[in-house]
Amino acid sequence: MYRYIGNKTKLTAVILDRIAELIGLNGTVADIMAGTGTVSYELRKRGYSVVASDMMTYSYHHLIVNLTLSEAPDFRTLISSGRLGILRSENSYEAVLMYLNSLPPVKSFFFEEFSPDGTPSNGGEPRKYFTSDNAAKIDSIRETINEWVTNSLVTPAEESLLKHTLIMAVNEIANISGTYGYFLSDFKKNATDSIVLKPLVFYPTNSEGHIVKQGFAEELASSISADLCYIDPPYMKRQYAANYHILETLARGDFPDAIGKSGLRDWWDQHSKLCTKTRGLQSFETIMHDLNAPYFLVSYSEDGLFSLEQLVQTFSKFGKVTTQEIDYARFRSNNSKLPKQLKEYLITVKR
Ligand SMILES: C[S@@+](CC[C@H](N)C(=O)[O-])C[C@H]1O[C@@H](n2cnc3c(N)ncnc32)[C@H](O)[C@@H]1O
Structure with missing residues (x-):
């Protein structure tokens, strides 16, 4: 059971279909905020070459397993x-x-x-x-x-x-x-x-030719080329490094100071600008400017930090933008009182 904020398990079919519409059934797809690796794994299964990355160490290990092992x-x-x-x-x-x-x-x-x-x-x-x-x-x-x-x-x-x-x-x-x-x-x-x-x-085939990296997408972007870049950013202020600190400690195998009541490790080195209203849009711009891909496909949520209008305005600087809306069950902690349905956006940018 992997309850990961923004995990795309329920949406992979829609995302993969859209990727196939845009670039066909082969080529290289970058998944640069890959999290648990769900989307990367499906891309591998459909026969694409994948360049996958995320800033978290646990994600790196999931990606190595999801992409490069066939037994x-x-x-x-x-x-x-x-x-x-x-x-x-x-x-x-x-x-x-x-x-x-x-x-x-x-x-x-x-x-x-x-x-x-x-x-x-x-x-x-x-x-x-x-x-x-x-x-x-x-x-x-x-x-x-x-x-x-x-x-x-x-x-x-x-x-x-x-x-x-x-x-x-x-x-x-x-x-x-x-x-x-x-x-x-x-x-x-x-x-x-x-x-x-x-x-x-293990998934038995297509374990060759994938690339796994760890780091901030803004910094890795200039080293990545792909036929399409899928971006699944955080959409809330909640930082992944704080919310998954224990998984990060397991992945690193270290013994950090456990701070405060909840015992968080110091996570400032993995603080994401995309979780901030002040710097998030600038991060998208850096990535789209520096990463070499004719298409970007961005997942975002209706209740994210940025409105659809803000995103479209930013992305339009890089190409033609089209938006698909999907009804999606909200990620909820057990005691959440928020309504169950919300829209997820799938935004395409064609350079
Ligand atoms: C919505 S989740 C991705 C979920 C993933 N598609 C899945 O199905 O598991 C967002 C991911 O972006 C990563 N992240 C946030 N800011 C980042 C940044 N600036 N560079 C790279 N990764 C980042 C987080 O660590 C998190 O794993």
């Missing part, structure tokens, strides 16, 4: 190191997951900072993102992965796959309502289940 890597160095002992599966990836699932819990960073039996380093009240048992299991799993990475026992693709698999498992048992901006005061049912790493099912 599980063989974990050759790790297996031959003897670290895993006697293997209980012929499939190396599954053997690695079995090993990680059976590690004894360790009361370390996640236990101390994010569980009710922990002692946060800032002296504040214990937090309840995870049960104490799950937090200690996450500690043992992530610190073991860190050790494998430090000692070059896993390849970069194997590291991405393990981190992707861990994040997907953590999403299942996190005690949150939608995002990691805060935790719930009481443990909800699925948060009390034990965390289990589950093997991913």
Whole structure:
């Protein structure tokens, strides 16, 4: 269950159909705010070459997995190191997951900072993102992965796959309502289940020729060329780095200061200008000016920071603009009182 603000799972068919209308069924498509990688993955499945990027580290790992793996890597160095002992599966990836699932819990960073039996380093009240048992299991799993990475026992693709698999498992048992901006005061049912790493099912073809990058789109734009650039920007003030800080910590494998009541890491280095009214339109201009593509396709929401008129006015500086409106169920946290339906825009810019 990946509840990611602005995830396009329900809209991929419409987006992919529009891309096919504009450039046909082959070519290179850039997905420069790719998030969970849902759109990139569908583009790969339809046979496109994809250049995918996002500013978040967890997104980088999701993209490596979604775009470049067609089967599980063989974990050759790790297996031959003897670290895993006697293997209980012929499939190396599954053997690695079995090993990680059976590690004894360790009361370390996640236990101390994010569980009710922990002692946060800032002296504040214990937090309840995870049960104490799950937090200690996450500690043992992530610190073991860190050790494998430090000692070059896993390849970069194997590291991405393990981190992707861990994040997907953590999403299942996190005690949150939608995002990691805060935790719930009481443990909800699925948060009390034990965390289990589950093997991913791989898409078997078209894993070659894709490019994955990490960084701000404004900065990467001049290094990207594509037949079409899909842009799925944030549309609210809520910063992704703050709302998914725990996933970023899992992806980086680090031990940041956990600040304030909710234990956020310092996220200023991943602050997005697109979440601000003052600098968002300038960011679109930089991207459209610098990125080499004859078409841009931009997703935006009716209740976004910018009105459709503002966007059209900005985009018109770069080409002919047409807008498609789609009715779409609103991303809602559990207690939201907002109405259910709203419009999503799909805006095409033809240079
Ligand atoms: C609406 S989400 C994308 C959702 C994605 N299409 C999916 O289906 O999961 C917006 C994404 O833009 C990223 N982002 C925000 N500002 C950015 C920037 N300036 N450069 C690159 N990525 C940015 C966020 O990290 C987030 O993942």
